[in-house]
Structures are given as structure tokens and as C-alpha cells.
Amino acid sequence: MTAVARFDGGWTPQLDQAYRDVLGAVRDGSLGQDVTHDELALSGRFGLDPVVLHAVLERLSDVGIAVLDDHAAVRFRSLSPAAWVDNGWLLVGLVEGVMRSAVPVLTAADLVEQGRVAEALRRSAHLRTPELDQAFWASITFWIDRTPNVSLGRLAARAVERARFGVTPTIPFRSTEVDTWAAAAEQAVRYPGVRSAERAAHVLARLWGEHVDAAVAAFGGASDDASSASSASASASTAPSAPSAPADSPSWAVWTPDDLWWDLLAMVRDGTLERDRTYRASAIAARLRQSVRRLVPMVRRLELLGLVETRPDDPEGIRITRPDLQHWTDSLQLASTLVEACARWSVPTLDDAGRAELHGVIDRLRRQGRIRDYGYTMSVVELSRLLADHTPNPWLAGSLRFALSRLAFVFDEVPPFRRWDIEDVLTQLEDAIDRGDPDRAADAAHALNVHYDAHIVDVVARLSGTES
Numbered sequence: 001m002t003a004v005a006r007f008d009g010g011w012t013p014q015l016d017q018a019y020r021d022v023l024g025a026v027r028d029g030s031l032g033q034d035v036t037h038d039e040l041a042l043s044g045r046f047g048l049d050p051v052v053l054h055a056v057l058e059r060l061s062d063v064g065i066a067v068l069d070d071h072a073a074v075r076f077r078s079l080s081p082a083a084w085v086d087n088g089w090l091l092v093g094l095v096e097g098v099m100r101s102a103v104p105v106l107t108a109a110d111l112v113e114q115g116r117v118a119e120a121l122r123r124s125a126h127l128r129t130p131e132l133d134q135a136f137w138a139s140i141t142f143w144i145d146r147t148p149n150v151s152l153g154r155l156a157a158r159a160v161e162r163a164r165f166g167v168t169p170t171i172p173f174r175s176t177e178v179d180t181w182a183a184a185a186e187q188a189v190r191y192p193g194v195r196s197a198e199r200a201a202h203v204l205a206r207l208w209g210e211h212v213d214a215a216v217a218a219f220g221g222a223s224d225d226a227s228s229a230s231s232a233s234a235s236a237s238t239a240p241s242a243p244s245a246p247a248d249s250p251s252w253a254v255w256t257p258d259d260l261w262w263d264l265l266a267m268v269r270d271g272t273l274e275r276d277r278t279y280r281a282s283a284i285a286a287r288l289r290q291s292v293r294r295l296v297p298m299v300r301r302l303e304l305l306g307l308v309e310t311r312p313d314d315p316e317g318i319r320i321t322r323p324d325l326q327h328w329t330d331s332l333q334l335a336s337t338l339v340e341a342c343a344r345w346s347v348p349t350l351d352d353a354g355r356a357e358l359h360g361v362i363d364r365l366r367r368q369g370r371i372r373d374y375g376y377t378m379s380v381v382e383l384s385r386l387l388a389d390h391t392p393n394p395w396l397a398g399s400l401r402f403a404l405s406r407l408a409f410v411f412d413e414v415p416p417f418r419r420w421d422i423e424d425v426l427t428q429l430e431d432a433i434d435r436g437d438p439d440r441a442a443d444a445a446h447a448l449n450v451h452y453d454a455h456i457v458d459v460v461a462r463l464s465g466t467e468s
Helices: 003-007 013-027 039-046 050-063 081-105 106-128 132-144 150-165 180-190 194-219 222-233 259-269 281-288 292-305 327-347 350-369 375-390 394-409 422-433 439-462
Strands: 066-068 075-076 279-280 308-311 314-320
Touching: 003 194, 013 039, 013 050, 013 327, 039 050, 039 075, 050 314, 066 327, 075 106, 075 180, 081 132, 081 150, 081 180, 081 194, 081 279, 081 327, 081 394, 106 132, 106 180, 132 150, 150 314, 150 394, 180 194, 194 259, 259 281, 281 292, 292 308, 292 394, 314 350, 327 375, 327 394, 327 422, 327 439, 350 375, 350 422, 375 394, 422 439
Parallel strands: none
Antiparallel strands: 066 075, 279 314, 308 314
């Protein structure tokens, strides 16, 4: 089963073919960029049902190469070089979480398949064949296809599509120094464990830095965006000198809520829209006295949060979901993955005020943990939000804020974080902040992941009635 089929509910072979046709036309220039195209006319051009075309355009909007407006029109574009770089580091960060979540469910058949994937990567690199690019991406999608975490898988799959198709012409992967990554990925399957997954992902980050270096030449090497790419390639923790603009980021990462959003969210949360029931978009829009077009982006955000479901073949049918423990677990794993990435990016760039702000939250966590303060859980969340706020990569920062929103609205009451003694995390994070050390920050995040894993076990036991 492909990542698309697993992470995009209702995505049929017809939609897959339509997606390839439209993407191909965007990339070969048949569909002009920065030109307004009417959706109905476009559906006729491709011989598609307008509903099918809109589903395709929604996915291209997720990728970042289509911009939809409120008047049934669309513009196509390419990512800026800086946005391509920022998305690439988002992908690298997500892959670590993907690998951590995948290793517990790997099978003997996966070990055989990983051997085949690694051998194809080595062979194409050693022979310098054109298949190197495809073999490299196959080594990434191997893990995405196997993660049980739908949230991580979907965001990672989209990040791959941006990296491969977000700029024209494509920046092919040409680094031939792939042996270490191939070997590390094989070992992570042969000896599946969280630590091996983390170490393999860090190997990938170093390899990706080489790929970004090569991209500088492809981008021209003279623009600010190219220098941004160059500075970012030093390590996964180094922020570009000129990060991508908010306009280049996905809408869900930079979106600002308004009164209509809060009204719609309240209808879902307070039971006005009943769970497990399907409503027509027109009926919800009528209640809010808004147009369906005005409502669509917000329904899309609710869907990303896991609070509603829609199907590509029936976009106006909105089912109010009942998020469960798996949804909460997926959201926490996504958030913890992005906390590490943001910690890596933020600590080298902190000013005195930023360091003082983070130290203040750390001191509060120590105090609240000792006295079992009810505000402890919110302080843990605030620490994550601050790391996002100080992260210069808007793709990473926005993704972490999005993940925290998923956690906030899964249940009527947020499960309290009862890991009262996290001194191992706080000591390492303090050291990282004072030294501006991204690797030390990653160590702190790894230690925090251990506590989060125990938190998941604790919450599942409490809410499933199996706590002893």
C-alpha cells in the first residue's frame, strides 16, 4: 500500500492519475505559473469531474505549488529556494519520528525489502547512474510507507513531494556518499530500536546537508536564497541566514485564526455538531451565515487536526469524528519529533532575551514538578511553544504549533503529564541553551522522548481502564 493510499482517505486510482496529469502539466509548463486559472475550465481541459479536480488542487496546495482562492480559481507556482531548503529540513526532522514509530512494527519481510532498497541505492551511487535520485527517495519512502503514525506519515509524504516537485526544474539527488546512510538504515531494521532509528536519522541529516550544498549551484549561487541554502546546509541545526517568507509556507503553518474559526471549532467541541454524524457543508455554512467557499479552508484545518473527515469524492460531506487514543498518541509523537527539530534550530540563534525566557520556563518546571502543581502540563506545552517561537525555520515552527493544536483538541480534557521528575531533560537543555549547542539540545529532546513514551503508556492505561 502506498503512502498516498494510506494517508489520504478515499484517494482512488482515478484521483492518483488525475494528480499525475495535473502535476505533469504544471511542471512541463503547459499550465502557466502565476496565472489565474478557473477551476471549472481547468476540469474541462483535463476531462475531469470538477470534484476530482478540486481534490487534486487541494493536494497540490498542501505541497505548496497551488494557491486556491475564494472564487473557484487557482494559481500555480514554484517554491522559492529558501522555502525548498526549509521544507527539506522539515522532512529530515519528520523522518526521525517516522523511523522511531516504524521500528516496533517492522517484519522479517521488511528486512528483506530494506536490503533490496539499500543495495539499489549503493549500486546506483557507485555506478553514477541516473537511477540514483529515484533510489535515494525510495530509501526515504521505505520508512514513510511503514510508519503506523498517520500524522507523521502524511506530513512526511507531503514534504517529500515538495522536495521532489516543489521547484522547477527538479533538483535531483546526486550525492554518491550514501554508504553510511544505507548501512545505518539497514541496521535500524536489523536491530530495531528507538536509539538505532535516531542515529540513522542523524546520518540522513548529514547526507541531506550535502544535497543542499549541491542545490546552491542549481539555484544559481548568487541570490540571497542561494546563500540561505548554503548556510543551512552546514548542519540540520543551522538556520538559513534568510529563512523563507511566510507566503512561501503552507497555509496551515502560518494561518491565523479569526472569529469564524473559533465559532466553527466551538460547534465541533461543544457538541452542536454531533460526533459520528455527517453534515453537508452548505448546512454548516448556513448556520454560520457564511458561504461554503469561505468555510472550506477552515474545514480543511479541522480535518488536519483530526476533528472532521471528508472524502475527495464527496468534499461537501463533513463527518464529525470521535478522536481516540491512537489519534492522541500519533499527535504526541508528531509533536515530540518536531520539538527536537525546533530545539536543534533554535538554540544556536537565541539572544539574551530568548535564553532568559527559556530558563524561566525551565525553573518553573522544576518548581512545579517538585510540588505536583496542576500547571505543570501547561508549562511543558509552553516550553515547546517557545522553542517553536525561536525557530527561524517557519516550516518547522508552524508544524510544531500545528501538532500542539492537535494535542489540545483531541479530548475534552487534556491528559495531565505526570512525569514529575524530568531533571535529565532540563539539565541538558539548560546546557544547550547556555552553549548554543544543537547536538546537546537534541540529546535533551531524546531524553524527553523517553518520558513521552512512558506518558503514552500511562495515559493509555488510565483511559482504557487497565491502570493497576
